[in-house]
Amino acid sequence: MFQAAPIAGAAALAFADWAPPLPVEWVGTANFEAIVRDPVFWQALGNTLVYGLGTVVPGLAIGLGLALLLRGQRRGGTLLRGAVFLPAVVSGVATALVWGWILNPRFGLLNTLLGLVGIQGPAWLQDPRWAMPALIVMGLWNVGINVIVYLAALNAVPRELQEAAALDGAGRAGRFRHVVWPALGPVTLYLAIVNAIGAFQVFTPTYLLTSGGPDSSTLTLALYTYQNAFTYGRLGYASALAIAIVLVLVALVALQFRLAGRRVTYVGTDG
Amino acid sequence: MSERVLPGGGSLVPGESGAGSVGSVGAVGSVGAIGLVGAVATVDGWSIVRPVGEARSRRGPLRAVRPLVAVLAVVPFAVPFLWLVASALKPVGQFYAFPPTILPDPPSLENLAGAVALVDVPRLLANSTLIAVLSVAATVLSASLVGFAFATLPARGRRPLFVVLIATILVPPSATLIPQFILFSRLGWVGSYLPLIVPHLCGSAFFVFLFRQWFRNQPANLFESAELDGANPLQAWWHIAMPMAKPAIAAVAVFAFVGSWNDFLGPLLYLRSPDSFTISLGLAAFQGTYVNQLHFTLALSLVALLPVVAVFAVAQRWIVQGVAAGGWRG
Incomplete structure (x- = not known):
């Protein structure tokens, strides 16, 4: 509700050419035509999609795997869940810088460990081929939110259903496949959407550690929009980019709903 | 994690004491996003970390x-x-x-001493604390009030409004960044803390949702009888609903604090004078200035993380409950 006005503002500005302090000039769809012809936009879109795919799908799998592993963990379960969850809660400038240090080609922990097993590690964030994978690993470090949501969802799977399935002779795998996993459908869809939106917002690590480089290999849409608006002062173009991001996201969410389709069943949602 | 661990391996979180549950969301319906959020929240958010006994392998x-x-x-x-x-x-x-x-x-501690000699660390921490505390207050007050309204007022059209509210969860913040920046520039707020605090008065949909769920799970006639006794809705909210909502307040407060403390883009856009920087922005500026003093930067990173790690250690229970209720976006 309170966000509706700014969104309308962004939509309006997207049709303007505005580089303050010059006056606003309405340019119709020129900004969008420029976006379509802008190779940097396509590269940023590609990078963002790679980042999204690289974080969302493994993030769901790791999240569910850890949740299954940590569920019912008696001794130290609180501590383990806390350790998994902490990165997501404290993530920001400080953790980005810590990762920059871990990924340091010469003094970094990662390449030191790789060296122990005889692998000469790449320059990570300074290597166009490895910078994006490094960012994806940093993103996956925040998977704790998925773990917590899955833990909650697992506990909400109606126990009677599982017991009934067990009585019918279903083994662990069978119970998971036919009872637990279907019941997790809505939560998985929800996480996929929220994670995808989050992936499209990634800003701090790219801004701080790579500035979108090397060779624009980590330039994401969020960073490109920021640069246009606040570095180059092209507010109209940046607004059009913001709208383009929303449109891509809407398309992605629609796709996710479609993929999920009738496979998502709502079990026990009547509280 | 700070829930009390039960001997059986489970953990005790508020719902089990009968204080109410974020559970039922029947009324939210199942239209698009609403159904999803509802589905997550139905996960009986306040007693989530109790493992199903069945989970333990035989x-x-x-x-x-x-x-x-x-x-x-x-x-x-x-x-x-x-x-x-x-x-x-x-x-x-x-x-x-x-x-x-x-x-x-x-x-x-020589790295820390070296960093402190180069930048006014206590000042940065104080700035972050001030902004975070005011943000928490703004968030808790506004989200609880709106959530209370959605939970209790029989106003016509409440439901479509709520759908719109939840739909804003799906709008990426970057879409509103530029118009907001223009608005605050016009108001002359750039360089002040106002752009970092005032928007919290307009409530985040997740927090509103969390409060609404909490209030809906209280006995329905409680607030009605308060109003029969002559209390207006504001009084019912402040004197009756809020004192009962301490777990929800704690969850929202911790979220708002952590969110404000970690925020980087906001301070980057709106703060100008290094004296006014938050610890996040100060840290980013520091590493930009002293590129070759990484040992100082890392010491400063540790300082920036400690407060929020401490908050997490103390408040993990409420954070977990809030997340489980759908109250977090990464």
């Missing part, structure tokens, strides 16, 4: 190995923190030793 070998696997799986999440602590405490000679050493020998 098979011997698996049962024995499982804790070990769990620990090994969690190690990668902890290592960056441990490496940060070890690095920050290393004397500069060991910091840049090649090959690197694992532990500082002896641990030293």
Whole structure:
């Protein structure tokens, strides 16, 4: 509700050419035509999609795997869940810088460990081929939110259903496949959407550690929009980019709903 | 995690004491996003970390190995923190030793002292604290009031409004960034803390949702009888609803605090004078200025993380409940 006005503002500005302090000039769809012809936009879109795919799908799998592993963990379960969850809660400038240090080609922990097993590690964030994978690993470090949501969802799977399935002779795998996993459908869809939106917002690590480089290999849409608006002062173009991001996201969410389709069943949602 | 661990391996969180549950969302419906959020929130958010007994394997070998696997799986999440602590405490000679050493020998605060000599760290921490505290107050007051209204007022059209509210969850913040910046520039607020605090008065949909769920799960006639007794809705909210909502308030407050403390883009856009910087922005500026003093930067990173790690340690229970209720977006 309170966000509706700014969104309308962004939509309006997207049709303007505005580089303050010059006056606003309405340019119709020129900004969008420029976006379509802008190779940097396509590269940023590609990078963002790679980042999204690289974080969302493994993030769901790791999240569910850890949740299954940590569920019912008696001794130290609180501590383990806390350790998994902490990165997501404290993530920001400080953790980005810590990762920059871990990924340091010469003094970094990662390449030191790789060296122990005889692998000469790449320059990570300074290597166009490895910078994006490094960012994806940093993103996956925040998977704790998925773990917590899955833990909650697992506990909400109606126990009677599982017991009934067990009585019918279903083994662990069978119970998971036919009872637990279907019941997790809505939560998985929800996480996929929220994670995808989050992936499209990634800003701090790219801004701080790579500035979108090397060779624009980590330039994401969020960073490109920021640069246009606040570095180059092209507010109209940046607004059009913001709208383009929303449109891509809407398309992605629609796709996710479609993929999920009738496979998502709502079990026990009547509280 | 700070829930009390029960002997049986479960943990006790508020819902179990009968204080109410974020559970039922029947009325939210199942239209698009609403259905999803509802589905998550139905997860009985306030008593979530209780494992189903069935989860424990009956098979011997698996049962024995499982804790070990769990620990090994969690190690990668902890290592960056441990490496940060070890690095920050290393004397500069060991910091840049090649090959690197694992532990500082002896641990030293010289990096921290060096960083503090270059930048006014207490000032940065004080700025962050001030902004975070005011943001928390703004968030809790506005979200609880709106949530209370959605939960209790029989106003016509409440439901479509709520759908719109929840739909804003799906709008990425970057879409509103530029118009907001223009608005605050016009108001002359750039360079002040106002753009970092005032927007919280307009409530985040997740927090409103969390409060609404909480209030809906209180006995329905409670607020009605308060109004029969002559209390207006504001009084019912402040005197009756709020004192009952302490767990929800705690969850929202912790979220708002952590969100404000971690925020980087906001301060980056709106703060101009280094005296006014938050610890996040100050840290980013520091690493930009002293590119070759990474040992100082790491010490400062540790300082920036400690308060929020402390909050997490104390408030993990409420954070977990809030997340489980759908109250977090990454």
